[in-house]
Amino acid sequence: PYDILEQETNRSPIGAKGLLFLPYLIGERSPRWNPHARGAFVGLTMEHTKDDIVRAVQEGVALNLGVVMDCFKKKGVRIDEMTLIGGGAKSQAWRQIFADMYRCDIQKPNVLEEATSMGAAITGGVGVGAFDNFDVIDKFLTIESVQHPIEENAKVYDSLKPIFDQCYEVLTGVYEKLA
Secondary structure, three states, X not given: OHHHHHHHHHOOOOOHHHOEEEOOEOEEOOXXXXXXXXXXXXXXXXXXXXXXXXXXXXXXXXXXXXXXXHHHHHOOOXXXXXXXXXXXXXXXXXXXXXXXHHOOEEEEEOOOOXXXXXXXXXXXXXXXXXXXXXXXXXXXXXXXXXXXXXXXXXXXXXXXXXXXXXXXXXXXXXXXXHO
């Protein structure tokens, strides 16, 4: 299924031909804290294809995670690289979306599905003194590939961010009514 999603995403242009997805399928947590938020496609037309919908979903998730990233940036945190884990990290196209949207390198480690468990084990190990610090992760993980941001794509995402935020804000009263 990841190969199919990869192909579909790559057949749709950056910005999914003006289709946005609000990924609030279980409400929204920090920093918006809105349990009534709901998912939505905004801008859907008869001309959109399944490929555009797949890309819009991936871009919507990345745009929403960008809201969290912006909180860090407003506090002066500089993020030059991120390591992506989980099933979505298998997608080169999605990693590129993240790299472009956040203008940072996105790293894919050799361990994807087990990374959370590994992190918990290392945290426990540091907590009980088995490891001196968290740098021990370098003994377990290697970076297999890195996606670098493409400035042309980043500019498209810059133009979509305020529209994405506006869509969330405009629908805020609607979410509560639907809930």
